[in-house]
Amino acid sequence: MPDLAADWLAPQPLDTAHALPAHCYADPAFHALDREAVFARGWQLVAHAAQVLGVGDHATAQIGAVPLLLVRGDDGRLRALHNVCRHRAGPLAECDGRGAKALVCRYHGWTYALDGALRGAPDMARARDFDPAAIRLPEARVAQWQGLVFAALTATAPAFDEVVAGIDARLPQPLAQLAFDRRVSYEAACNWKVYVDNYLEGYHVPRVHPRLATVLDAAQYATHSARWHSLQSSPLADARPYGAGEALYWFLFPNTMLNVLPGRLQTNRVVPLAADRCRVDFDYYYADSVAAAQRVEDQRFSDEVQLEDIAICEAVQRALASGSYTPGRLNPHAESGVHHFHELLRAAYRAT
Ligand code: FES
Ligand SMILES: [Fe+2]
CATH class of the missing domain: 2.102.10.10 (Rieske [2Fe-2S] iron-sulphur domain)
Structure with missing residues (x-):
């Protein structure tokens, strides 16, 4: 059982926050703790x-x-x-x-x-x-x-309505209007939290995703946190594969992502397999108006971005397990989504 009286478990204000310690990501004891403290108590x-x-x-x-x-x-x-x-x-x-x-x-x-x-x-x-x-x-x-x-x-999970409170009003269209198209699953040699951390910030986009960076607007990229979820948003360049509109990336604690783009929903579910391995299920849903060729292009682009993310996450996992890393400072502007996730994790660990 990890030491749950440690200093890093106390709440941290955003402007002085550090990342989580390496053992949270590399120690098999945290794989078991995540199952009990996080997954058994979340939606x-x-x-x-x-x-x-x-x-x-x-x-x-x-x-x-x-x-x-x-x-x-x-x-x-x-x-x-x-x-x-x-x-x-x-x-x-x-x-x-x-x-x-x-x-x-x-x-x-x-x-x-x-x-x-x-x-x-x-x-x-x-x-x-x-x-x-x-x-x-x-x-x-x-x-x-x-x-x-x-x-x-369990009954200790929050009311579901609290988890998604406020999302309906921000959706460009009801998601139930979009029809399931296909599932693609990926395995990554990293802890599930490394994958989620990476999802929760656009800070890495210019270096890791050069093509995605031309579609999103770094100057207007914004992160908003609610009690149990966070939202990253960016206006879209009027370019392929998405066209004009807005990219909306919701994260629902602990491991669900809803990526909403014009006429499209992609859900991601991050499933822990071991301390250093996870699987991510991508489900694609589309409006009827999205043609077959657009769907193929969308899925190819998403696959390209996903492989870029997996490569950096696997490198991070190896480094976290190396013994070299001590928690670094978070960027309060660009990594507030990571901080929000870490605060929910700290609270979940404290509650065990
Ligand atoms: S009938 Fe279900 S285990 Fe025997
Ligand atoms: Fe990424």
Whole structure:
């Protein structure tokens, strides 16, 4: 267990703030702590609403180590059930699907209703005092917003409305109007927080992303922080691949990004795999008016930027693990989003 009485855990004002210590990013003990202190207590993007529109539609997901099954019940309610059978931990569903009438465990066939209540257990008549009515799948919290589905494992996560408070009014169009196009996943040899830190500032754009730098406006690049999210915004040059408008990059603590560009939403979900490894899932959504050729160009450009980010994040991870690094000063103007993230992490660690 890391030393949680250390000085660096105290809140830091932005204008004197330092980055987090290297061991937060490199020590396997923090991988375990992040799972407990951050991921078990935060909201995670787990599906898009189109996957679970009708009764019996279901989608698998995972938060930390906990497998979830999102399923719409006969009552029309969307639930996030633990995908772990109460008999001997078999899986109820191993892939997404539509219109299920019940949830049947693949191991021995115990059958649950769509609300998670056990309905039947084959050949259990000889088990004395066995009461199926007392058995149900545990339920996580679930929220549907702007066509996206989020889940949280515990009551200690904030109210979901607080997490996204103020975002709707700033959106150029309702995100639910955009249709899912495709998913691309990347693995990076860095701690998930290195990836998030990098996302949260435009300070690196001129050096790391020379082409992206010609599309964004460095002089008007702005960062605003709310309680549980931050927003980076920039006017766009009227150039390919986006055209005129605004780039809006929302970060929802702890690991969700919503990148909103004209006619386009790209969600990023950063999944820790080990202290020094993470996976990032990119889901692309478009307005019908965005043509196929534009989508291909958009995805190529995003891929180019992503590979630039992964290369710098992996170099940073190696240096953080080298033993050389002590926390450096943050740029109060350009790294306020990083500071906001670090303050939320410090608070989460203090609360354990
Ligand atoms: S583990 Fe599910 S029926 Fe046995
Ligand atoms: Fe970047």
